[in-house]
Amino acid sequence: MKTQKSDKPPVNPINIEFISEPEKITLSNKVPVFIINGGNEEITKIDFVLRAGFTSEEIPLQSSTVARMLTEGGSEKLTANEINHILDYYGITFNVTTDRDLTVISAIFLSKYFTKALELCGEIIFNPKFPEDELKNLMNRRLQGFLVSREKVSTIATEHFFESIFGKNHPYGIRLSAEDFLRIKPVHLRNYHSRYYTPQEMTLFLSGKTPPEAKEHLDNYFGSIEHFPGDRKKSPPLPYGEKKRNLFIPKEGAVQSAIRIGSQTIKRSNPDFASLLIVNTILGGYFGSRLMKNLREEKGYTYGIYSYLVSHELAGYLLIATEVGKKYTQKAVKEIFKEIKLLQKKPVKERELEMVKNYMLSDLVRMFDGPFATAESFRLVWESGIDMSFYQSMAQKIKSITADEIIHIARSYYDIDELYTVIAGPEK
Amino acid sequence: MIDLKKCCLNNGLRVIVNEDNSTPLAAVSLVYMVGSRNEDPELTGLAHLFEHLMFRGSENVPDFDDQLQLAGGENNAFTNSDITNYHLTIPAVNIETAFWLESDRMKGPNITEESLTNQKMVVLEEYRQAYLNQPYGDATLLLRPLAYKVHPYRWPTIGKEEHIKKVTLSDVKDFFRSYYAPNNCIMTIAGNVKSDDIFKLADKWFGKIKMRRVNPVSLPEEPEQNKERNLTVKRNVPANALYKAWHVCGRKEPSFFTLDLLTDILAAGESGRLHKILIREKKLFSSINSYLTGDLDPGLLIIQGRLMNGVSYEKAETELNNIIEELKNTPVPDEEMEKVKNRFEAEHIMERVNILGRVLALSQYEVLGDASLINSEIDQYRNVTPEMVKNAAAKYLKPENCSTLFYKSTGAKQL
Numbered sequence: 001m002k003t004q005k006s007d008k009p010p011v012n013p014i015n016i017e018f019i020s021e022p023e024k025i026t027l028s029n030k031v032p033v034f035i036i037n038g039g040n041e042e043i044t045k046i047d048f049v050l051r052a053g054f055t056s057e058e059i060p061l062q063s064s065t066v067a068r069m070l071t072e073g074g075s076e077k078l079t080a081n082e083i084n085h086i087l088d089y090y091g092i093t094f095n096v097t098t099d100r101d102l103t104v105i106s107a108i109f110l111s112k113y114f115t116k117a118l119e120l121c122g123e124i125i126f127n128p129k130f131p132e133d134e135l136k137n138l139m140n141r142r143l144q145g146f147l148v149s150r151e152k153v154s155t156i157a158t159e160h161f162f163e164s165i166f167g168k169n170h171p172y173g174i175r176l177s178a179e180d181f182l183r184i185k186p187v188h189l190r191n192y193h194s195r196y197y198t199p200q201e202m203t204l205f206l207s208g209k210t211p212p213e214a215k216e217h218l219d220n221y222f223g224s225i226e227h228f229p230g231d232r233k234k235s236p237p238l239p240y241g242e243k244k245r246n247l248f249i250p251k252e253g254a255v256q257s258a259i260r261i262g263s264q265t266i267k268r269s270n271p272d273f274a275s276l277l278i279v280n281t282i283l284g285g286y287f288g289s290r291l292m293k294n295l296r297e298e299k300g301y302t303y304g305i306y307s308y309l310v311s312h313e314l315a316g317y318l319l320i321a322t323e324v325g326k327k328y329t330q331k332a333v334k335e336i337f338k339e340i341k342l343l344q345k346k347p348v349k350e351r352e353l354e355m356v357k358n359y360m361l362s363d364l365v366r367m368f369d370g371p372f373a374t375a376e377s378f379r380l381v382w383e384s385g386i387d388m389s390f391y392q393s394m395a396q397k398i399k400s401i402t403a404d405e406i407i408h409i410a411r412s413y414y415d416i417d418e419l420y421t422v423i424a425g426p427e428k
Numbered sequence: 429m430i431d432l433k434k435c436c437l438n439n440g441l442r443v444i445v446n447e448d449n450s451t452p453l454a455a456v457s458l459v460y461m462v463g464s465r466n467e468d469p470e471l472t473g474l475a476h477l478f479e480h481l482m483f484r485g486s487e488n489v490p491d492f493d494d495q496l497q498l499a500g501g502e503n504n505a506f507t508n509s510d511i512t513n514y515h516l517t518i519p520a521v522n523i524e525t526a527f528w529l530e531s532d533r534m535k536g537p538n539i540t541e542e543s544l545t546n547q548k549m550v551v552l553e554e555y556r557q558a559y560l561n562q563p564y565g566d567a568t569l570l571l572r573p574l575a576y577k578v579h580p581y582r583w584p585t586i587g588k589e590e591h592i593k594k595v596t597l598s599d600v601k602d603f604f605r606s607y608y609a610p611n612n613c614i615m616t617i618a619g620n621v622k623s624d625d626i627f628k629l630a631d632k633w634f635g636k637i638k639m640r641r642v643n644p645v646s647l648p649e650e651p652e653q654n655k656e657r658n659l660t661v662k663r664n665v666p667a668n669a670l671y672k673a674w675h676v677c678g679r680k681e682p683s684f685f686t687l688d689l690l691t692d693i694l695a696a697g698e699s700g701r702l703h704k705i706l707i708r709e710k711k712l713f714s715s716i717n718s719y720l721t722g723d724l725d726p727g728l729l730i731i732q733g734r735l736m737n738g739v740s741y742e743k744a745e746t747e748l749n750n751i752i753e754e755l756k757n758t759p760v761p762d763e764e765m766e767k768v769k770n771r772f773e774a775e776h777i778m779e780r781v782n783i784l785g786r787v788l789a790l791s792q793y794e795v796l797g798d799a800s801l802i803n804s805e806i807d808q809y810r811n812v813t814p815e816m817v818k819n820a821a822a823k824y825l826k827p828e829n830c831s832t833l834f835y836k837s838t839g840a841k842q843l
Contacts, residue, residue, distance in 0.1 A: 007488070009524035011499045017452065040450050041781045071698060072708075080708065084699035089767040091774025110774055134708075140736060141707070141714040147666035148734075151563040253664065256553070256561045288497045300549025303557050323557050325549075355498045362453075362500030362519050369451050370782065 027223035052196035053101040054171040067096040143181040157258035157424035166239035207375035257425025262319035268311035268384035301328040347403035433623035440611025446618040454619030455783040462607035473587015499525040520620035531633035579650040609640040671833040692768040755821035759814035
């Protein structure tokens with residue numbers, strides 16, 4: 001009954017079938033539409049991607065509030081209750097997110113309701129009303145959510161981290177205050193909507209099962225939206241970090257400290273990005289990472305630790321994030337820096353390199369598994385102004401990267417003196 | 429329609445396969461029929477701690493995660509009151525690695541004092557992160573023992589801190605012997621595989637593991653609650669919160685579908701009655717939700733929400749009760765009934781588009797008795813009538829069957 005070690009099955013090479021650039025069409029008003037057709041299920045997704053993030057705001061919360069009000073304030077033809085009823089009646093999942101550069105509005109629905117969903121999206125997204133009473137109600141609720149999130153060391157540390165690396169006056173780094181939630185008025189929303197929910201700011205992504213006459217339908221519902229005459233808000237300058245590189249924010253009664261360590265870094269369009277992604281993965285980008293093995297599986301300081309490499313329009317950033325038992329706070333910080341320095345000094349051993357390579361290659365496979373995943377992966381490169389060849393070069397880089405290159409990249413992009421360390425937790 | 433092939437090995441291991449050649453990947457789930465309900469009341473949290481220990485290597489595999497990642501796999505696991513589920517995705521060409529890894533740890537994980545101490549620390553940090561260091565994080569820890577007096581659902585899956593600390597190697601070994609047998613396990617695979625190959629692999633890797641006697645599940649039945657229960661706590665949080673829990677039926681009983689739609693009428697999507705009336709119209713709550721715990725034994729229907737500042741508990745409860753009373757007295761309009769059914773159906777389809785979602789759903793149905801329920805359950809929902817919802821509301825949503833937690837803000841953090 002005993003299985004011998006030699007019984008270990010062989011590991012087969014992981015093949016990646018890359019998908020070429022998606023089909024692109026253009027609506028009558030020049031709105032580009034990318035189509036990723038496919039999948040076994042009768043499900044369709046449409047994403048409305050608008051260049052309407054924090055950087056285009058006149059006052060804080062403007063972009064996210066416009067997006068949130070779409071289903072809260074009603075439209076020209078429908079009340080908010082009617083909108084929500086119809087969405088649920090047809091089983092349409094309607095979702096909005098806003099970040100530093102973009103607002104993304106997504107609808108996922110059964111393919112048989114294609115035209116119904118498009119019609120409804122058109123009404124909700126492009127003909128909204130912003131009544132004062134509903135706005136006030138939403139902002140009071142959001143304020144409470146904000147106050148609750150302010151009780152979490154994870155939120156406190158993350159907010160201060162971004163303020164530190166991007167600067168407190170830059171839209172990338174701005175930290176909200178309670179007053180921001182009470183200041184916003186319907187006129188801010190109307191102005192913002194009429195300027196940014198426009199063809200010149202918009203790109204559509206259609207994925208899943210799409211009918212052959214998709215283009216006609218899209219043009220019918222979104223092709224006649226008019227351009228706004230006038231320029232968008234001037235892009236802010238590149239963000240600059242604050243001088244202070246070590247920050248401690250006390251949180252009374254906390255039983256864990258949240259640690260955030262990182263800095264600004266290169267964007268996805270930089271040729272070194274894929275290599276940096278590999279280094280980031282080794283350090284803390286997957287469960288087998290060095291940080292996870294050290295701080296969780298050896299020392300038991302934390303439930304989990306991850307590091308992230310994220311690219312935005314104006315800057316990228318590296319971030320190591322964890323929550324640790326309060327008595328381990330200083331030890332954990334020390335170990336994190338130890339692991340970074342180790343990556344800069346000692347070559348990665350062959351087995352670890354093989355593991356991270358195979359993990360990353362199969363992760364690439366997951367990124368193209370089905371039309372929705374493919375559409376998301378495409379959007380990621382599209383946002384950075386590059387194309388799908390990024391993934392082919394990334395696969396090449398994963399296969400070819402050497403231990404020496406890893407040392408070189410770790411030294412070039414993790415500058416110990418430049419890293420910010422932000423901790424929120426109980427006083428020592 | 430999801431196409432299934434099933435077989436049962438001689439040792440009682442059930443294997444379920446869904447072939448899907450549209451993906452280069454495969455997803456694998458192993459459900460062991462053991463959860464926190466099987467624990468000794470003096471050693472709670474053991475099922476979940478054990479789940480952690482299953483990743484610390486076995487006789488021929490000292491490093492489970494490393495070996496899986498070497499083959500391009502990725503995994504996770506969860507424990508709840510009833511079951512423990514280990515799941516992974518892997519390029520289908522390396523599916524045999526999953527068999528190698530999972531069969532080796534089914535024969536017995538290699539747990540040392542060192543790994544036990546380490547994972548206790550990790551679990552305690554998980555406990556702090558999820559329950560102690562979050563606003564309202566301890567609410568469910570308080571609600572369970574209020575609602576259950578006898579049944580093991582009275583303790584949370586994460587367990588008690590002092591219990592986790594005192595687990596010994598021999599506790600762990602006993603637990604393994606009692607529950608981690610092939611005849612107490614369901615293996616489900618979906619993806620780019622052939623069922624014949626999978627059944628052969630199952631026999632090759634798991635076939636020689638011996639069937640064992642598994643501790644029978646004989647749990648004390650929770651007596652009927654016939655008096656309302658209230659608990660008030662004060663915490664340093666920004667807003668008052670309200671939690672209500674009613675005893676309902678178990679997951680396998682026919683009323684479950686009716687109750688599930690009832691909670692959807694209350695709180696599914698943004699059009700649910702609670703959102704529409706209590707948040708938008710009356711502005712009493714900032715957030716509110718209703719759901720079933722969905723446990724195998726009789727579970728709970730929970731409504732939980734945070735009150736807007738300045739709203740009294742009395743006002744909030746009165747308006748909430750009005751909505752519940754209406755469910756008992758007035759049949760739900762057909763259009764609204766149709767809405768929650770449509771919405772359920774769409775969600776039902778979306779959650780199994782991806783192979784991982786599909787194996788999790790399939791294994792859950794097999795736990796309920798038959799994986800092929802995945803194709804017929806929608807009919808059970810379609811058959812629910814407004815009258816059935818009304819009757820279920822009247823039967824279960826009685827004040828004397830309800831436990832209420834008033835989670836009060838000390839006021840220090842309010843604006």
